[in-house]
Structure formats: C-alpha cells, structure tokens
Amino acid sequence: MSTRQRKENKKTKENVVDDKDNNESAKKSHLVRTKTDPGVYKKAVSRALVRVLFIAAFLIGLMFIRSKEDFKILASQKEFYQKKTFQVSCSKDYDDFEKFPGCTPTRCGRLVIDGLITEKEARQLLQIAKNGLALGGSNGGASILDLHSGALSKGNSFINLFKYLENENLDNIFEKDDVEVYKHVKNKIKAVISREFGVTKSRLHLTHPTFFSRMNNKPAQTVHDEYWHPHIDKVTYETFDYTSLVYLTDYGKDFDGGRFVFVDKEANWTVEPRVGRLSLFTSGSENLHYVEKVSSGTRYAITVSFTCNDKHAIENPDF
Numbered sequence: 001m002s003t004r005q006r007k008e009n010k011k012t013k014e015n016v017v018d019d020k021d022n023n024e025s026a027k028k029s030h031l032v033r034t035k036t037d038p039g040v041y042k043k044a045v046s047r048a049l050v051r052v053l054f055i056a057a058f059l060i061g062l063m064f065i066r067s068k069e070d071f072k073i074l075a076s077q078k079e080f081y082q083k084k085t086f087q088v089s090c091s092k093d094y095d096d097f098e099k100f101p102g103c104t105p106t107r108c109g110r111l112v113i114d115g116l117i118t119e120k121e122a123r124q125l126l127q128i129a130k131n132g133l134a135l136g137g138s139n140g141g142a143s144i145l146d147l148h149s150g151a152l153s154k155g156n157s158f159i160n161l162f163k164y165l166e167n168e169n170l171d172n173i174f175e176k177d178d179v180e181v182y183k184h185v186k187n188k189i190k191a192v193i194s195r196e197f198g199v200t201k202s203r204l205h206l207t208h209p210t211f212f213s214r215m216n217n218k219p220a221q222t223v224h225d226e227y228w229h230p231h232i233d234k235v236t237y238e239t240f241d242y243t244s245l246v247y248l249t250d251y252g253k254d255f256d257g258g259r260f261v262f263v264d265k266e267a268n269w270t271v272e273p274r275v276g277r278l279s280l281f282t283s284g285s286e287n288l289h290y291v292e293k294v295s296s297g298t299r300y301a302i303t304v305s306f307t308c309n310d311k312h313a314i315e316n317p318d319f
Ligand SMILES: O=C(O)CCC(=O)C(=O)O
Pocket: 213, 233, 245, 260, 289, 290, 291, 301, 303
C-alpha cells in the first residue's frame, strides 16, 4: 500500500467514525445534526420557512374572513328607525380647539332617524341637487354643490355657481320655496342635535362646508373624487363639531355600494342610505368613517354641518 493510499484509507476511516458519531448524536439532538451538515441545515430552514409562510397565509386569511364578518349593520335600508342611537366615548380631538361650554361635545355618538325629514322634503332636496349639479359636475365620481358659497364641481375643479349664473334668473333653476325647505330641514336637524347631545340651541351654528353630493362609479380624476378614504370630519374640515347627513336616494335601489361606514377597532358599522334618512354624529375621531365606492347607479346626499364656534358660523343660503 502506497503512502498516499494509506492516507486515503485513514481519511475514510475517520469519516466513517465521524458519521457514526453524528448518527448517534442525531438520534439525541436534531440541532447537532443540522449544525454539522449544511445540506440538512438548509432543508430544515426551508421547511421552517414554508411552515411560517403557511401560518402567515392562514392568519391573513383568517383576518380577511373576520374583517368581512366584522361589517355590522347600524342602519339597514329596509328598516325604518324612529331613532337608533350608538354611544361612543369622545376622543381628545376637541381639546385641540377652543371649547364652547354647552356645545362642544361631551357626549359623543351616532344617531340615525327616519321620518323626521319627510319623503316630500327629501324629494325636493333631491330636485335642488339635480338642478344645481346639472350645471356642472365632476369628470370623476364625486360632485358637490354648496349653495352657501356657490361652489360647484365642474370638470376637474370648481366654479362659483352664482358668478356663473350672474346674468341668469335663478328662478329658472330653483323652485320658489326651495330655500324654505332647505332652512326647515336644517332647523329640524339642529333641534335634534340640541335635544340628543344636550346642546344649547343658540350656541350651535350651521357651518361650512354644507353641501349636496352626487357620487357614482366614474373613475376618480382628481383627489376631490376620492370619497372612499377613511377620515375624521373634525380633522378634514376643522369647523365641524356635529356632522349630519340626509340621504336623498336609496341604497340597493338607486345605487349599489356607497354605504356609509363607521370604522371602529372591533368592527365596522354601516349606515345604508335611505331616502330622508338622517344620520348624525359627533365630528371627532370617535367617528372615523368613509363611504364605500359606488358600484352602480347614482347616490345623492346632503352634508349639513354644525359648529360651536360662532366665528365659523354661516348664514342661511339665499339662492
Ligand atoms: O355622504 C356621506 O355619506 C358621507 C360624506 C362624508 O363623509 C363627508 O362629507 O365628510
């Protein structure tokens, strides 16, 4: 046997001994085996990775199923609610602004009332919205008409309706008693806020922006068309302390999608628009919300907003 052969034999023997030892160790400890064999180590790591991925996919799936289940109905389109209340704790948002005792929210929550705004009033408000918005309209899916400032969506921006119609007789566009209906509806909402949230009526004021909205499924052209982002009205508009919405068309009949959604930690609560339905809530982050994308048809509503700060008060419209 040559020296080289002897050396080779010795090496093989050593290896055999090593492998034997390893097999013994492997029986005792999985770790030792993977530590000494890179191939096995790699396999174990990839098996562990696959397991982690499976678990992650399972958990994400579970979360998705849960989030679907966690859409709860606060107000169904099919039901008539004389009054449905939902209390929440007030957020700290109001601390960032000047406070007005007897008005700044101390009781917070949500309220849905059907029947307070009559169907006739809602139909007339819808007609005002249609007549006004017919003069403009966004290129995207959301258009607004503010009869206080005159702001009207047109194309990719806004025009002032009153300036636009400077030389026109507004009687050709609106009915004589439209303003009266608008004011009457606003006063009814104000009375409800005062009663339900313990606010002194004289301390509560209509504020800007108060506007009609029209939403459909046209793709957004500007950020103003993107109505589906969760937001806090007190942050978005600052002036708001109490937000109210009056729905002028029916979810599931005039349009699909477009439900109003309150976003809470444990669940999302939906308000399904119904003609004449009043939805009312305090404007802080206790009432984070969004509007689902409208999938078909056209959704009309009016946002009527109130402030406790008389500096932000606006007059009744005069169109
Ligand atoms: O139209 C709605 O239901 C809500 C609109 C809204 O969130 C808003 O105007 O701030």
